[in-house]
Amino acid sequence: MPRHLPGLLLLLWPLLLLPPPPAAPSPMARPGLRRLGTHGPGGSPGRRPAPGAPASVPYSGTGQPGGVRGAGVCKSRPLDLVFIIDSSRSVRPLEFTKVKTFVSKIIDTLDIGPADTRVAVVNYASTVKIEFHLQTHSDKQSLKQAVAQITPLSTGTMSGLAIQTAMDEAFTVEAGARGPSSNIPKVAIIVTDGRPQDQVNEVAERARASGIELYAVGVDRADMESLKMMASEPLDEHVFYVETYGVIEKLSSRFQETFCALDPCALGTHQCQHVCISDGEGRHHCECSQGYSLNADKKTCSAIDKCARNAHGCEHICVNDRTGSYHCECYEGYTLNEDKKTCSAQDQCALGTHGCQHICVNDRAGSHHCECYEGYTLNEDKKTCSVLNQCALGSHDCQHICVYDGSGSYHCDCDTGYTLNEDKKTCSAIEEARRLISTEDACACEATLAFQDKVSSYLQRLNSKHILFGRISKLQANEYGQVHR
Numbered sequence: 001m002p003r004h005l006p007g008l009l010l011l012l013w014p015l016l017l018l019p020p021p022p023a024a025p026s027p028m029a030r031p032g033l034r035r036l037g038t039h040g041p042g043g044s045p046g047r048r049p050a051p052g053a054p055a056s057v058p059y060s061g062t063g064q065p066g067g068v069r070g071a072g073v074c075k076s077r078p079l080d081l082v083f084i085i086d087s088s089r090s091v092r093p094l095e096f097t098k099v100k101t102f103v104s105k106i107i108d109t110l111d112i113g114p115a116d117t118r119v120a121v122v123n124y125a126s127t128v129k130i131e132f133h134l135q136t137h138s139d140k141q142s143l144k145q146a147v148a149q150i151t152p153l154s155t156g157t158m159s160g161l162a163i164q165t166a167m168d169e170a171f172t173v174e175a176g177a178r179g180p181s182s183n184i185p186k187v188a189i190i191v192t193d194g195r196p197q198d199q200v201n202e203v204a205e206r207a208r209a210s211g212i213e214l215y216a217v218g219v220d221r222a223d224m225e226s227l228k229m230m231a232s233e234p235l236d237e238h239v240f241y242v243e244t245y246g247v248i249e250k251l252s253s254r255f256q257e258t259f260c261a262l263d264p265c266a267l268g269t270h271q272c273q274h275v276c277i278s279d280g281e282g283r284h285h286c287e288c289s290q291g292y293s294l295n296a297d298k299k300t301c302s303a304i305d306k307c308a309r310n311a312h313g314c315e316h317i318c319v320n321d322r323t324g325s326y327h328c329e330c331y332e333g334y335t336l337n338e339d340k341k342t343c344s345a346q347d348q349c350a351l352g353t354h355g356c357q358h359i360c361v362n363d364r365a366g367s368h369h370c371e372c373y374e375g376y377t378l379n380e381d382k383k384t385c386s387v388l389n390q391c392a393l394g395s396h397d398c399q400h401i402c403v404y405d406g407s408g409s410y411h412c413d414c415d416t417g418y419t420l421n422e423d424k425k426t427c428s429a430i431e432e433a434r435r436l437i438s439t440e441d442a443c444a445c446e447a448t449l450a451f452q453d454k455v456s457s458y459l460q461r462l463n464s465k466h467i468l469f470g471r472i473s474k475l476q477a478n479e480y481g482q483v484h485r
Contacts, residue, residue, distance in 0.1 A: 076110045076259045079117045079187050080134055080177045082170045084162045086192035087152035088125040090221070095245035096152045099191055104144045105252035106189075110259065112140040117259075118177075119143055120170045124162035126155035126197075130169060135176025159196035159230065160203040163188070163214075167207045180211075189215045189255070190230060193245075195223040204230040214238065215255075219245055273300045291325040315342045333367035357384045375409060399426045 083103050087096055103121070110117045118134040131150050137143040171177045171186050178184040188207070208214060216227040218241045231238035237258075242248050264284050265276035272286035279285060288294050288301035295302055306326050307318035314328035321327060330336050330343035337344055348368050349360035356370035363369060372378050372385035379386055391402035391410050398412035405411060414420050414427035421428055 075261050075263075076117060076256075077261050078111070078115065078184050079259065080171065080184055081110070081117055082120045082122060082134070082166050082186075082188045084122045084124060084159075084166055084188055084190040085150075086125070086157060086159070086190075086194070087123055087150075087154065088157045088194060089154055090157075090194050091152060091245075093152065095193075095219075098245040098248055100147050100150060102191070102248045102252055103147050105249055106255050106259075107140060107143055107147070109252065109256035110140075112138070112143060114138050120166075120175070121147060121150060122162055122166045122170055123150055123153060124158060124165075125153035126158055127153060128158065128162050128165040129153065130165065133170065133175040157192065157194045157197050159190065159192060159226070160198035160200035163190065163200065163203045163207050163230070167203075167210060167212060171210075171212060186210075186212045187215070188212050189217060191217045191219070191248075192227075193219040193222050196226050200226060201229045208232055215240070217241075217248070217251060219243075219248060271299050313341050333363075355383045397425050 085099055085103070087099075091099070107119060110119075112119065119137070120134045121131040123129045123131050132146050137146055166188055169175060171188075173179055177186065204214060214230055214232045215238050216231040218224065218227045218239070220243060222241065224239075224241065227239050227241070228235050240251055240254065242251065263278050264270040265272075265278045270276040270284055270286065272284075274289045274292065275287040277285050277287055286294060286299050291304055291306075292301040293304050294300075305320060306312045307314075307320050312318040312326055312328065314326075316331050316334065317329040319327050319329055328336060328341050333346055333348065334343040335346045336342075347362060348354045349356075349362050354360035354368050354370065356368075358373050358376065359371040361369050361371055370378060370383050375388050375390075376385040377388045378384075387406075389404055390396045391398075391404040396402035396410055396412070398410075400415045400418065401413040403411050403413050412420065412425050417431065418427040418429055420426075
């Protein structure tokens with residue numbers, strides 16, 4: 001391949017010393033960016049939960065499980081990742097160092113480990129060298145040290161041979177790749193700055209057909225058509241190009257986003273009305289607060305009418321509350337027990353809460369009714385009482401006349417010429433009673449009356465004599481006093 005002119009290198013030297021560019025915008029700003037693993041067998045496998053971990057973890061807003069990095073929304077998925085890097089004559093030593101830095105920065109964004117992402121590196125030019133296999137390094141530190149020790153091969157550009165070698169030797173179970181049953185995506189990133197010197201089209205097609213997802217990164221004079229032949233579909237998400245090795249590092253943030261499982265619960269893009277549950281691997285589902293059910297759209301919630309569904313457990317009455325919950329109440333005469341569901345009969349007469357003016361009477365079902373004292377009647381309100389005038393009501397049983405005495409009492413009287421019998425209710429005529437008296441009874445009566453008259457006369461005369469005698473005695477006493485003076 002042709003070499004760069006020395007003068008051009010001097011012009012580019014300041015660019016090579018620039019610090020890495022800032023991270024690319026979040027994937028939410030690039031809606032067309034696809035996620036990794038969509039072209040493997042059976043579609044995207046998704047992230048497997050760690051052993052013993054719960055299947056779903058609700059997002060609390062205070063951090064994410066599983067080593068979430070950055071803004072707390074990203075975690076890389078497990079991959080079998082192979083870097084295929086071009087170290088032909090056209091790649092200068094300083095440029096090759098930039099490639100290794102690019103690889104290390106991508107490794108920094110990944111979760112490295114036997115159960116997470118495994119990394120291998122295939123170095124190629126005219127020949128191909130597997131620098132280390134997927135099972136060689138199980139931690140990030142040793143992996144980056146191994147990348148730093150890679151040296152360029154400095155010969156031709158056999159991109160097709162490099163892909164074939166990766167497919168035959170790097171992505172094998174013996175080399176540390178995980179089998180089809182694990183659903184771990186197989187991903188290859190090929191970095192080159194030139195045109196392949198072999199038939200790369202057919203080899204890349206076989207690699208893609210075997211389940212390997214290919215990303216092609218071109219630098220400087222890389223042939224764009226060759227990059228498209230190697231990469232997986234869609235090409236706009238699997239083909240990358242930078243003008244120089246000096247800025248290749250900025251692609252590491254793009255791959256971080258590509259390999260990252262975004263948490264929509266943390267991002268606030270979930271559209272769940274109530275609760276967002278993170279399922280891992282960028283997936284989530286919505287749930288509802290207590291007293292609500294998830295609608296058919298799997299996002300919004302509706303209040304559950306437990307009273308209508310007869311799932312309330314209330315013994316007497318179920319009352320729906322506005323928040324979708326409910327509470328229990330009891331019929332009149334009952335009180336709610338401590339379990340807030342069952343009811344007990346209440347003795348309102350004993351409690352003094354009956355409201356009866358006179359008498360409270362308990363009924364068998366815990367209810368009650370009011371009654372009045374004798375001589376009173378219950379009013380329409382069924383609680384208060386009014387004085388009962390039995391004379392006016394005609395319920396007195398008097399034969400002739402009912403006389404109302406007040407306070408609900410009364411007595412009977414008779415018409416003129418009649419007298420009240422011993423039953424205090426019926427009456428008898430006076431003339432009739434006189435006719436029934438016999439003649440002997442009449443004579444005895446007259447004799448009695450005559451005797452009474454004689455006694456009265458005698459008593460009157462006796463009384464008169466007594467008065468006269470008293471006066472005479474007084475006069476005699478006066479005279480006697482005067483004589484002896």
